Amino acid sequence: MPVFWLIVIVLALAAVGFILGRARALQSAGGDRRDLHSLPIYYGSNVAMKSLVPAFLLMIGWLIAQPFAVNYAVSGMIPDSVISEGSSRGLILAEVRRTSDGLTNAVASGALTDDMARDAGADLDAVTTRLKDAGQVVTSQITQPVLHAAQRYRALNATGNWVMTGLVLLTALVGVLWGLKETNADFRARNVVEQGVMALLIAAASIAVLTTIGIVFSLIGNTWVFFNLYPAGDFFTLLEWAPSFSGRGGSSSLGVLPLLWGTFYISIVALLVAVPVGLFAAVYLSEYASPTVRSFAKPMLEVLAGIPTIVYGLFALLTIGPMLLSVFGPDGTGWMGGQRAVITAGLAMGIMLIPFVSSLSDDIINAVPQAMRDGSYGLGATKSETIKQVILPAALPGIVGAILLAASRAIGETMIVVLGAGAAARLSLNPFEAMTTVTAKIVSQLTGDSDFASPEALVAFALGMSLFVLTLGLNVLALFIVRKYREQYD
Incomplete structure (x- = not known):
């Protein structure tokens, strides 16, 4: 039945x-x-x-x-x-x-x-x-x-x-x-x-804990099979990503470092856009904006979070890419060879992440007790001094959490990278070159008619496990920072 x-x-x-x-x-x-x-x-x-x-x-x-x-x-x-x-x-x-x-x-x-x-x-x-x-x-x-x-x-x-x-x-x-x-x-x-x-x-x-354990064990099994077929030392040290589908993939070069670099590079560019804009927007909405402006601007800003990522990818491909190419392309400075580049995907992803930073930071800033503001004003501090020296330090642990959420969202993004950054796995500091990320390669390795018994298909699980370990380390680091500053300002 x-x-x-x-x-x-x-x-x-x-x-x-x-x-x-x-x-x-x-x-x-x-x-x-x-x-x-x-x-x-x-x-x-x-x-x-x-x-x-x-x-x-x-x-x-x-x-x-x-x-x-x-x-x-x-x-x-x-x-x-x-x-x-x-x-x-x-x-x-x-x-x-x-x-x-x-x-x-x-x-x-x-x-x-x-x-x-x-x-x-x-x-x-x-x-x-x-x-x-x-x-x-x-x-x-x-x-x-x-x-x-x-x-x-x-x-x-x-x-x-x-x-x-x-x-x-x-x-x-x-x-x-x-x-x-x-x-x-x-x-x-x-x-x-x-x-x-x-x-x-x-x-x-307990579902969250059990789900995490289930995800880890599902990744570990196939990752172990992959490392039985492909040397773990080559996977973590090679500087080249060149899968080959001939035979059983014996001639492949499956180095994860170019993918990790592309992931972090695009995420850093996105955070450089999202964090300042989102944090300034949160400060304005919580401390300066009138109730009328706030009631209109906050919902409009949060609409960005509801837009599908494929739409951001198309926006990067059809709008941001051509605009950057006209400025930095062959007719401009000559730095940019095509519209797919790290900066194209980073800008689109940064726009997508703005509401994650602004909305959470706004709620955290509003949660700071009014007594702290009144005490600062009573000592003669101006509004800007109160924000810089009282409100933001008190809200810093929550703001770090908001930035961490945005960073995790950026690391796990796929569609914007596929459409905006291209599919080239390379180690380069040039933001005007095409690159790719771990998540994009996971999709590409599990798509198509490749032999599932080959390292090229199983490598997707090793990539997922590596990304899981890195994001876990990022969470632990952020938790350490939050606890340190929370003890300082409590």
């Missing part, structure tokens, strides 16, 4: 349990809700919660654990002899999963019978031909071990899904019966429901 319909059925059982629990509570009190310990809605919520929560926890746990169990079972079917040099068992399992998906799609479209998709003795050529006719072949060549493993993978997944469906529905039904059994006039339903809601709130607060 599809997961969607399983969720719908569990929700329906919980709704029925809610109605029955509420009615049973009123019945136990003789129809007088004043004789109940809690409101009737709590009794119904208790039954619904005991049905929903265990069933959904079981379903989520099963969906997480099943792929690992199936991969472990199928991995033993792959002999070491089929793992060629430059490949790994994990990459063969990826081919098995894609072949399994192809078998499922071919059966659904009628191009392949279910018996042929299940039969381990099915003719390899016949299955391959029908998969090709159905447009389901996603690997260059299907071998007999891969086909057998794919058939086993498909069968185990199907069995696991049916077992999960039965257990989840049984758990939901048992939860309804359990909740109805303990429903009576003296049952402390409100206390139980509030404790359950508290547990759900704690679980929701």
